[in-house]
Each structure stands twice: as structure tokens, then as C-alpha cells.
Amino acid sequence: MNAVPRVVRNDWSTVTVPDLAGWRPTRTVSVIIPAYRCQETLDLTLASLSRQTYPAELLEVVVADDGSEPALRLPPLRPARTTLVRVEQGWGRANALAWGVRHSTGEILHWLDADMVVYPDHVAAQVRWQHVLPYAVTLGYKRFVDAAEHGPWPAPEVVDDAWRRGVPEGLFGGAAGEPHSYVERYITQTDQLRTADHLAFRIHVGATAALTRDLYEAAAGFDTGLRLGEDTEFGYRLAQAGAVFVPEPAARAWHLGRTQVMKARAQVARYNQAFFADRIPYPRHTRTSGGTVWTVPLAEVVVPVGDEPLERVRAATDAVLHGTDLDVRVNLLGPWDKLEDGRVSPIADPHLDLRLIAATYRGEPRVRLVTEPVDAFPAPFLLDLPPAHRLAPDTLRHLVELADHHQVGLVRAGEVALWRTAAVRRAEQVRAPGEALRDVVTAVWGSRDETPAAVGITPDDEGAPVAAGRRKRPLPSTVEVGGVRSLARATMVVGRLTARQLRVRLIRRR
Structure with missing residues (x-):
């Protein structure tokens, strides 16, 4: 059986079809x-x-x-x-x-x-x-x-x-x-x-x-x-x-x-706009009005929960939900079928964090609890987001813009990866046994690497709870000054912060 041709993006010119004359x-x-x-x-x-x-x-x-x-x-x-x-x-x-x-x-x-x-x-x-x-x-x-x-x-x-x-x-x-x-x-x-x-x-x-x-x-x-x-x-x-x-x-x-x-262009366009906006995330301007939860989101975000603590999963998930692009759906991938209703000590529950995560997002329409890997179709993108990474508010939008501007099927930033659904589905049709999906996506759509910092991705060093249930909070070292009038007030605040930092250091030395 002949191998399926690998068309790059939509450039079909590499495919040879039979002439109509004499073709059987x-x-x-x-x-x-x-x-x-x-x-x-x-x-x-x-x-x-x-x-x-x-x-x-x-x-x-x-x-x-x-x-x-x-x-x-x-x-x-x-x-x-x-x-x-x-x-x-x-x-x-x-x-x-x-x-x-x-x-x-x-x-x-x-x-x-x-x-x-x-x-x-x-x-x-x-x-x-x-x-x-x-x-x-x-x-x-x-x-x-x-x-x-x-x-x-x-x-x-x-x-x-x-x-x-x-x-x-x-x-x-x-x-x-x-x-x-x-x-x-x-x-x-x-x-x-x-x-x-x-x-x-x-x-x-x-x-x-x-x-x-x-x-x-x-x-x-x-x-x-x-x-x-x-x-x-x-x-x-x-x-x-x-x-x-x-x-x-x-x-x-x-x-x-x-x-x-042709007969009623304006009326047809007006009728279609609402239906298209709900089902087709592109062009992006079609979703500038109306709701923020659509039948087909721009991106399916997958956060593998594993045995991560509630705090870390929540930090990663909330960073996505509160981003500048709300057109997303977060899929928390974990063993949710382990959560049973049998008698168990609430505090000593062996699946305590899993249960707390489920309870946290029970009423959030943009979050799903899934037990199997997610197929993004028909959403145009899937974002693999390990919970130890936190996105800046505009990170997802920036990643999508990079993918579209450079017309690539994959954008990688460290362990975070944005996959174009069209490229993944194309790759699955032409992929040889044992061939890495990443390599085939690159072959049919191209890929691009970015440093995490360049796209606003930072490691979550505070994700896990600390001793006595208290969370470490860094002391602010800078203060934004809104204008000349606030300069004196800012100076006072900086002075108080400096004194507080000094006291903290003395206590730690003891």
C-alpha cells in the first residue's frame, strides 16, 4: 500500500493526480x-x-x-x-x-x-x-x-x-x-x-x-x-x-x-453571525460581543492533576481562567473515578487533594474533570499545561498569535506546548508506526520554540502547602508610583517595607 502523501499546510502542489484522459x-x-x-x-x-x-x-x-x-x-x-x-x-x-x-x-x-x-x-x-x-x-x-x-x-x-x-x-x-x-x-x-x-x-x-x-x-x-x-x-x-x-x-x-x-447578503450575514460565533472561533473578531462561554472554545487546556496539591492545580487553572482570553475550557486530567462516597475521615482522606480540586471547580462551566486524554477537536488548539507552570494573563493569546503568525502546528515553551488541532489530525493520517507525533506535526505544519519567560510562563514555586498550613508569601520589593503627588507616600511605604524586611531577617537569624 502506498504511503499517504504529506501535504504541508495547504500546499497541495506536491501531489500528483492522474490525467482525466485514459484514467481508470x-x-x-x-x-x-x-x-x-x-x-x-x-x-x-x-x-x-x-x-x-x-x-x-x-x-x-x-x-x-x-x-x-x-x-x-x-x-x-x-x-x-x-x-x-x-x-x-x-x-x-x-x-x-x-x-x-x-x-x-x-x-x-x-x-x-x-x-x-x-x-x-x-x-x-x-x-x-x-x-x-x-x-x-x-x-x-x-x-x-x-x-x-x-x-x-x-x-x-x-x-x-x-x-x-x-x-x-x-x-x-x-x-x-x-x-x-x-x-x-x-x-x-x-x-x-x-x-x-x-x-x-x-x-x-x-x-x-x-x-x-x-x-x-x-x-x-x-x-x-x-x-x-x-x-x-x-x-x-x-x-x-x-x-x-x-x-x-x-x-x-x-x-x-x-x-x-447573492440575493440577500446582509440579511444572511446577520443571521449566520450568531451561529458562526458559537461554533467557529475564527475569525477572532466574531466573538467580540456576546457571552464568554462558547460551544466550541478557542483552546482546550489540559492540566494533568496526578498527585499534585490543590494549591498548585488551582494556581495553574485560575491563571488560565483569569487570562485576557476567556475563550478557553480547562480539562483537569486525573483519576476522578477514585472518588467514592464511602465513609472516610475528611482530613485523612487518601484522595483529599483530588476531592478538594473537584469541589473547587464543581460549579465552573469552563472546567471539566476528565479521566482520559483530551481530543481538542473541534477546538483549533490544545494547550498542554503542567500544573507547576503559571501563565501570565496574556500568555495563551500570545501563543495563539505566534502559531497563527508563523503558521505552525506546534509552539513549545519549555514543558508547555500549544498544539494546532488541524496539524495533529493531519499528522495522525500520515504518521508512520513508531514515529513521534511532534516530528510529524513539524513536518506537515512546522513548529516553533520559545523560552517560557518570553511568553510569560513562570514556574510555580509556591504551589505546595507549607508547614502548619501556611503559605509562603514573598515580601514586595518594589512599589509602583502613580505620579508626583504619590511620591512622598511611596517613600513612606518603602520605608515601612524596608524596616519590616529587616525585622524578618533578625528574627530568622535568631
């Missing part, structure tokens, strides 16, 4: 079409799919009727292996897509909306990537045509004839159609997405894309509760699952009419 595919493909009250355009979509160059025995089409009345029907012109299923629970495009996937069998999944007329090579052009790169998400190209400009839509037989004669460009009188401007502009600006950063998932919009079923499941499928923006949200989770996004200009199509976003 081997993997089965399911084209999933969510459809609602669109019989006329669905007929055209299926007519175009009936002439695909992809082998018919490897291609199935599943149309998910999202509750149309009257119910949709399959037209005569359609691929041989076409199934019509009616959604029986829930509604919306995301739900219909998930329903269609559930009733499909292909190794590769290909989304297609019911108002698309695709060129004969459309399916083959996209899914050849998944034949060699299992974590590729391919994106087709489309041109928008409007019935008001080009007259009534052609009959399915006209589409079939144009495909048979090999003249798909002439289907709408030779019109060029309108490009998906934002998408194609972003693709151009990022050298066909090869230089795209961690925000490349935002390109996962529109009506045509393909990916493996394994990647679909690794990203947990569509969020069936979303009514709009499901493609962007799923694109975000695909990115966290290690996907590389590949634009495929050979996968051409016509889009019949303008999209809902």
Missing part, C-alpha cells in the same frame, strides 16, 4: 443532492449527471427530498444508479445532506445542489484527488446564469444532446455566466489556495465539493441544526480534521440562478 478510477462515488420543491432544475441536474465520464458502475446518485409537496420524482434522463429518498426527520439543506449520506454507499461523497448543470468531467475531475489524497476536499467551479437574461431553462433532452455532442459551453447561447467572485478572488490571491492559511476553510461554500466518507465521519458530518451557513461551518470542522482544500477548475458547472447569499 477504482473507488465508488455517491453524489448527494439535497432537493426541495425544485423538480424543473433537478431534472436538468440529473440529465447532466447521466452523461458523466466517471464509470457508471462506480457512480450512484442519491436525491434527498426535503419534504417537497408534491413529492419529487425521478425523471427518465438520469444515471442508472439513482435513488430518491424522502427525508423523514428534520429539515434544511444540512439535514437533507446528512440524510442522503446515510442512504448512500460510496467511498467518496460528492455534494451537488439540485440547481446545478455539471459538465461531463465534473465528477471525475474532483474525485481523482481522493484516489491519491484521502484528506483532500475538492471544490468545483461554477458560472451563474439567470433565466431572466437567458430565457427559460433548456429541456433535459437539450442538456443531454449538448453533452452527447461535446458542446456544453453552448448550452446557454455561449454566455460566459457570472463567476463566484469572492471564491475565485480568494483562490487567485492564495496561489490556488496553496499559500492559504488556517482560514482556508472559508472557501468551502457553494454547491459542489467532494471528500472521502472517512473524512466526512472524522469531521462528524453536517450540523443538522443549522439552516444557513452549514457549508462554512462544516468546512471549519473539516479543516480541524486535517483536510487540505483543493480548487479544481476542470470540474465545471452551470448554476441555475443566483444564490440566496
